[in-house]
Amino acid sequence: MSITVYAEWDEAGYTRLRRSLIRKSAKGADVQREFLEAVRDTPDFLLYMEEHLDLREGTELEPLAERMSEAEFGNPPSDTERRLFDAWQELTPRIACRVAFWGRVTFRHIEQGRIESTFLAGNGGGTVTGAQRIDTALSATGEESPKSMDACVRTVLRRMGGLPEVRGNRSVYVNCPLARAWWRERLVAEVTAGEDDELQRHIRTVVHPESQQYWEELVTFVVSRNSVFGSVEVRNILVRTLARALDRSPTSSLRRATGLKQVCRAVSIVQASRELSVLPYDHVAQLMETIVQLHSAET
Amino acid sequence: MIEVATEAKSLNSAVRGHAFPTLESGNVSFPDGRYVIGFEPGRDGCSFTVRHRVEGAKLISDAIAEGLAQFVCTVASPLSSYRISHVSTEHSQEIRWNNDDMGEPPMFTPMVVVLKAFQRKLSQQLHGVHELWHGRNVTFELGTRLALGDVVLMRSSILNMLLFERDLELSEGEFRVEAEDREGFRFRVHLAQDLHRFLRYNAADQRHSHIVTHIVGACFGVLKSDFSEDEDEEGGWRSFRGLVAMAEMLKARELPHWADEDFAPELAASRLYPHTIGGHPDAANGEE
Numbered sequence: 001m002s003i004t005v006y007a008e009w010d011e012a013g014y015t016r017l018r019r020s021l022i023r024k025s026a027k028g029a030d031v032q033r034e035f036l037e038a039v040r041d042t043p044d045f046l047l048y049m050e051e052h053l054d055l056r057e058g059t060e061l062e063p064l065a066e067r068m069s070e071a072e073f074g075n076p077p078s079d080t081e082r083r084l085f086d087a088w089q090e091l092t093p094r095i096a097c098r099v100a101f102w103g104r105v106t107f108r109h110i111e112q113g114r115i116e117s118t119f120l121a122g123n124g125g126g127t128v129t130g131a132q133r134i135d136t137a138l139s140a141t142g143e144e145s146p147k148s149m150d151a152c153v154r155t156v157l158r159r160m161g162g163l164p165e166v167r168g169n170r171s172v173y174v175n176c177p178l179a180r181a182w183w184r185e186r187l188v189a190e191v192t193a194g195e196d197d198e199l200q201r202h203i204r205t206v207v208h209p210e211s212q213q214y215w216e217e218l219v220t221f222v223v224s225r226n227s228v229f230g231s232v233e234v235r236n237i238l239v240r241t242l243a244r245a246l247d248r249s250p251t252s253s254l255r256r257a258t259g260l261k262q263v264c265r266a267v268s269i270v271q272a273s274r275e276l277s278v279l280p281y282d283h284v285a286q287l288m289e290t291i292v293q294l295h296s297a298e299t
Numbered sequence: 300m301i302e303v304a305t306e307a308k309s310l311n312s313a314v315r316g317h318a319f320p321t322l323e324s325g326n327v328s329f330p331d332g333r334y335v336i337g338f339e340p341g342r343d344g345c346s347f348t349v350r351h352r353v354e355g356a357k358l359i360s361d362a363i364a365e366g367l368a369q370f371v372c373t374v375a376s377p378l379s380s381y382r383i384s385h386v387s388t389e390h391s392q393e394i395r396w397n398n399d400d401m402g403e404p405p406m407f408t409p410m411v412v413v414l415k416a417f418q419r420k421l422s423q424q425l426h427g428v429h430e431l432w433h434g435r436n437v438t439f440e441l442g443t444r445l446a447l448g449d450v451v452l453m454r455s456s457i458l459n460m461l462l463f464e465r466d467l468e469l470s471e472g473e474f475r476v477e478a479e480d481r482e483g484f485r486f487r488v489h490l491a492q493d494l495h496r497f498l499r500y501n502a503a504d505q506r507h508s509h510i511v512t513h514i515v516g517a518c519f520g521v522l523k524s525d526f527s528e529d530e531d532e533e534g535g536w537r538s539f540r541g542l543v544a545m546a547e548m549l550k551a552r553e554l555p556h557w558a559d560e561d562f563a564p565e566l567a568a569s570r571l572y573p574h575t576i577g578g579h580p581d582a583a584n585g586e587e
Contacts, residue, residue: 005500012464054465056499092399093379169378183380222380231373231382273317274442275412277384278371283441 004090005058008101013053015100018165021153028146032153033138036121039156040134042110045117049107056100061088063109070119070129074159076181078208084178085185096186099172102179103161109178120156173219174212184208184215187222191236191243202243213257221264231277234284238267241288245296253297266291305334305448319437320421320428322356322411322446327429331355334446336409346395351409358419358426359411359445367415368445378402386414404459409448413439457515457571460485460541465495476517478525484539486518505575512572519564522557 026032038048064084072080095101109115121130128136137145137152157163162172162179172179184207191207192200209215222235242263245254253259267288270276276284305324320328337350351370353359362368372394375382379402385394396405416439419426423433439445462479466489469475473491478484490498494510501507526536536542536557546556554570555562 010465057496058500093376093381094399094401097379097402173380231384232380235382273444274440275371275384275410275444276442277373277382278369278386278412278414279442 006091006095006101007058007060008056008098008104009107010054010056011098011100014103014161015165017052018157018163021157022150022163022165026153027150032149035156036134036138036149036152039117039121040131040138042117046107046111055104060108061091061101061105063105063112063114067113068109068115068119070116070122073115073119073177074122076177078204081181081185081208084181085189088182091182093186096179096182097169097172099161099164099176101161102172102176105178106160106176120159121152122159123155170216170219174216180215183219187239190232191239199240199243202247203239205246206239206243209255211257214255214260217257217260217264221268233281234267234271234276237281237284238263238288241285241292245292249296254292254295259295259297262295263291266295304336305446306332319439319443319445320358320432321444322353322359323444324449328432329356329359329427330429331427332359332446334409334411334448336448336451338407338451341393341395345398346393347407349392349394349407349409351390351392351411353411353446356427356446358421358428361426362413362417362439362445363411367417367439368411368413371410371412373408373410375406375408376401376403377406381405386412404452407451409451410444411446413441413443413445416441457486457518457545458511460545461514461518462487463495463498464489465492466490467492474514474517476514476521478521480539484536484541486521488514488518508572509574512568512574515572516565516568519557519562519567523562523564527558527562 020026021032021035035048038044064087068076068080076084106115106120110117116130118129118131118134121133122128123130123133133152133155137148140148154163154166158167158171158175159177162176164171167175173183174180187207188200188203191203207215207218218239242254242260246252254263267276270287270291276287305322320326322329322332322334331354333352333354334356335352335354337348337352339348339350341347349370349372353363359368363370366388370387370390370392371384372387372392373382373384374394374396379400381400381402383396385392394407418436418438420436421428421432421434423430426432462485464487466475469489469491471491471493474494475489476486477489479487497504498507498510522536522542526542536546546558549556549567552570554567556567557564
């Protein structure tokens with residue numbers, strides 16, 4: 001069986017670049033200014049990245065066929081995420097957890113005109129575009145200047161492929177929109193295991209929530225090195241149970257990140273003394289149902 | 300075979316209180332208990348044979364013998380959100396995984412888990428438990444961990460300690476290695492551009508394995524020249540878990556290690572990663 005080697009940025013070089021841009025002495029300094037000025041203009045950005053980074057050669061992941069708007073890139077709707085996952089189904093988790101890989105994929109989307117480099121500076125919702133944020137940061141004066149430049153640089157790095165130096169291993173799952181979309185839909189595929197569309201729709205209410213914080217909580221429990229979820233199966237049963245509960249009562253407190261956190265903690269407490277991963281499916285499902293019901297309240 | 304022992308008397312900051320006795324680091328429930336795990340890496344790079352051995356904890360040994368508890372080994376790669384538990388009734392358990400699922404070298408957590416609930420009135424003499432448990436009636440529910448080993452990270456193989464780095468100052472075909480011990484122990488392998496590229500993309504090419512054997516030999520050479528005399532000092536090779544595991548692995552292959560006088564780096568490297576000629580060992584003798 002042949003293994004596809006995907007093109008990505010040279011990992012050591014890309015890590016060095018990120019570190020050089022976020023170190024204390026870089027805050028508001030020329031190095032950040034030069035970077036933001038490059039991000040402000042797509043051709044400059046492409047040149048900057050190619051000058052600063054080596055490529056680890058391999059098969060380039062094909063960018064999405066359609067151009068994306070800034071809003072769509074920053075927070076892709078569920079159907080865009082599905083389309084993206086379908087197009088990139090051949091990716092494996094070994095590749096999809098790599099910051100250097102997603103950094104390259106995002107770069108290729110900019111290079112192929114699917115997004116603008118300024119989209120990387122956008123900060124979630126709101127009406128301020130990435131270009132406006134960069135302009136504000138570059139023209140700020142006094143004490144605000146270093147702070148806003150630093151915040152803008154970090155946003156760009158987070159969205160490009162993740163910023164694990166600051167946000168840990170979960171960064172690639174939660175901060176890079178393209179990677180986040182892939183991981184969300186992979187979770188849907190794993191939890192539903194090819195079952196019906198209705199179940200998929202319910203699961204998407206959990207993995208594609210309205211709040212970014214909700215997804216971050218879920219990822220923290222799934223990816224964290226100290227995660228107490230004994231196995232993929234336990235995680236899948238919990239997500240299924242949550243999805244059913246949200247379908248039954250759409251206004252449940254479980255729709256909020258704090259509600260999810262309580263449920264995950266309760267599961268953690270049980271898992272701390274009992275190894276749930278080896279128990280029969282029905283047994284774990286019953287346990288999850290009890291925990292979810294216990295922490296569910298109408299709001 | 301690499302062995303890792305979990306002993307009740309060893310200290311661990313993560314000691315927890317349970318409603319049942321458990322054999323784990325720092326837990327006094329089984330004062331003479333030892334949970335020894337042997338790891339034998341498979342040659343394919345995606346399997347391990349794990350051997351579980353419980354000593355000095357009769358309650359656990361009996362539960363296994365009676366079919367109430369089984370051996371479990373969890374394989375995890377948190378970076379790529381992978382966690383799978385493998386269950387076995389046998390002391391020796393083969394575990395396989397798919398490298399495509401792993402974002403990092405896998406972590407293994409061995410344990411003995413109750414798979415049929417049972418009850419016991421605990422006795423210090425009969426079960427090997429601490430006197431604190433003596434005379435107590437305890438229910439062991441489904442999923443209870445009777446023994447929990449320390450997490451083992453698969454970094455003991457020398458190949459996992461190699462950090463390949465392109466060095467533009469080297470001419471074609473050149474390489475050099477240096478030890479790096481700032482965050483754990485690794486070998487930084489400086490490679491000329493052509494070698495760097497070749498090693499990254501041509502794993503299936505037979506020349507790849509010859510070059511790796513050569514690099515491993517050079518790494519052992521560094522250990523022999525720089526780490527053979529300081530084993531008891533702070534910062535010496537025994538301070539690095541990966542090197543301790545590697546020394547044990549060499550011992551298991553009946554080879555001396557770098558602190559021994561008769562250590563031959565080239566022999567150790569070619570014993571671990573033998574040069575095979577033409578894909579068949581006999582080809583070297585012209586018998587193919």
